[in-house]
Amino acid sequence: MDTTNIHCDMTIIYKDYRKAVENFFFSRIQNRMDSEDMTQDLFIRLMDYDRMLRADTVKSFIFTIARNMIIDYYRHFYKRLEVEDYVIQQEKNVCYEMEQKIIARNIESFEQNKLKLFPPQRRKIYYLNRYKEYSVNEISEEMSISKRTVENHLRIGRKEMREYLRKTL
Numbered sequence: 001m002d003t004t005n006i007h008c009d010m011t012i013i014y015k016d017y018r019k020a021v022e023n024f025f026f027s028r029i030q031n032r033m034d035s036e037d038m039t040q041d042l043f044i045r046l047m048d049y050d051r052m053l054r055a056d057t058v059k060s061f062i063f064t065i066a067r068n069m070i071i072d073y074y075r076h077f078y079k080r081l082e083v084e085d086y087v088i089q090q091e092k093n094v095c096y097e098m099e100q101k102i103i104a105r106n107i108e109s110f111e112q113n114k115l116k117l118f119p120p121q122r123r124k125i126y127y128l129n130r131y132k133e134y135s136v137n138e139i140s141e142e143m144s145i146s147k148r149t150v151e152n153h154l155r156i157g158r159k160e161m162r163e164y165l166r167k168t169l
Helices: 002-027 032-047 057-116 120-130 136-143 149-166
Strands: none
Touching: 002 032, 002 057, 032 057, 057 120, 057 149, 120 136, 120 149, 136 149
16 A cells, blocks of 8 residues: 555545544543644554554544543543542642641640649649659659648649639630
């Protein structure tokens, strides 16, 4: 087969079917720009099959390729949506985590301000328990006071802190 005839034939095929193929794509995907791009891609693909093209089968061959391209289009479309949803969810999680950290910092700041107003012994007991995670026994030993005194200071301190935070927040 002569290459000038193939080129000529491809030109004729393009002129005869371009608009129909573009409309076919648009009717399936409802996006004019993607339809135009897919039409161009189809005719580029069709050039790979130029030796197999016959006048009586070219139309069905073109629309078989078009149907396969639409399947690929939607496969990629839904995969992209899935990835976008995942990314959006991750961004929401990051925003939620950051919001939670900001809230926690604010609460901690309020707690620190209230803690400064506690009597010195209660402040130290509360601090050791809350921030250093000392047990009642450890606080009692370190400060050389009874466990009961430590428990009372913790109870009163926690109660005051809860009331303060409840009013503040």
